[in-house]
Amino acid sequence: xxxxxxxxxxxxxxxxxxxxxxxxxxxxxxxxxxxxxxxxxxxxxxxxxxxxxxxxxxxxxxxxxxxxxxxxxxxxxxxxxxxxxxxxxxxxxxxxxxxxxxxxxxxxxxxxxxxxxxxxxxxxxxxxxxxxxxxxxxxxxxxxxxxxxxxxxxxxxxxxxxxxxxxxxxxxxxxxxxx
Numbered sequence: 001x002x003x004x005x006x007x008x009x010x011x012x013x014x015x016x017x018x019x020x021x022x023x024x025x026x027x028x029x030x031x032x033x034x035x036x037x038x039x040x041x042x043x044x045x046x047x048x049x050x051x052x053x054x055x056x057x058x059x060x061x062x063x064x065x066x067x068x069x070x071x072x073x074x075x076x077x078x079x080x081x082x083x084x085x086x087x088x089x090x091x092x093x094x095x096x097x098x099x100x101x102x103x104x105x106x107x108x109x110x111x112x113x114x115x116x117x118x119x120x121x122x123x124x125x126x127x128x129x130x131x132x133x134x135x136x137x138x139x140x141x142x143x144x145x146x147x148x149x150x151x152x153x154x155x156x157x158x159x160x161x162x163x164x165x166x167x168x169x170x171x172x173x174x175x176x177x178x179x
Contacts, residue, residue, distance in 0.1 A: 016040050019112035020124045026080030027108050033085070034121045039112050051114060052089045054131055058153035060179050061114035062089065062127065072105035081105040088131040093148055096138040122161075122175040130156050154178050 016038040023031050039045060049063030064086065068075070075081070083106040090102035113119045130153055137144045146152065157177045164172035 013116075014041050017112050017116045018118035018120070019045075019110055020119055020121060022083060022085050022109050022111060022124070024081050024083040024106060024108045026078075034124060036121060037110060039110060043110075045110055045112055049112070049114075050090075052111075054091055054093050054134065054148060055089065055127055056114075057093055057148045058127075058130070059150035060123070060127060060153070062111050062119070062124075063114050064090065065110045066107055067109060068105070068107035072101055072107075075105045077104060081107045083107065083109065085128050088128055088135060091131055091135060093143065093145060096135050096143040120175070122164075122172050123179045126157050126160050126175065126179065129160055150178065 019037050019039040021035045021037050045063050045065035049065045052062040055062040086106050086109050087098045087102050090098040161172050161175050
């Protein structure tokens with residue numbers, strides 16, 4: 001039996017929104033991969049965040065804001081600033097690749113939903129894993145665009161949620177689908 005989806009209300013324009021910090025390699029030891037954050041309405045992400053292209057197609061538009069202000073191409077290359085999760089979130093739907101600016105020296109980022117709905121740790125993990133599955137199913141020439149829909153993402157999320165719960169990650173019981 002399926003539980004009815006719970007619709008989480010969007011934050012008003014003058015209210016903080018629940019987002020997630022995705023740590024780069026160097027910061028994961030001290031803060032973990034994902035951490036929840038309340039993002040104030042004055043935060044730059046709301047005006048300067050970059051829309052993750054694939055997330056918009058699947059109905060969960062995510063804005064990404066880098067903590068590093070320098071141009072990634074002017075910083076000395078550092079594997080500590082790598083953030084493969086964000087690279088995957090930033091893939092282009094037509095080729096399954098992220099633009100170069102999202103492939104090196106990404107650093108730690110904050111992400112929020114563009115529609116100002118709460119973004120949970122479980123939801124961002126599901127989005128990342130969905131993007132990873134798109135990359136895995138690409139052959140270098142074609143990407144599985146037929147899955148890049150709210151329905152395709154919803155099916156993926158349902159299976160991912162069940163697998164995580166089966167694997168003992170009970171926090172996924174709270175993942176509301178559709179996200």
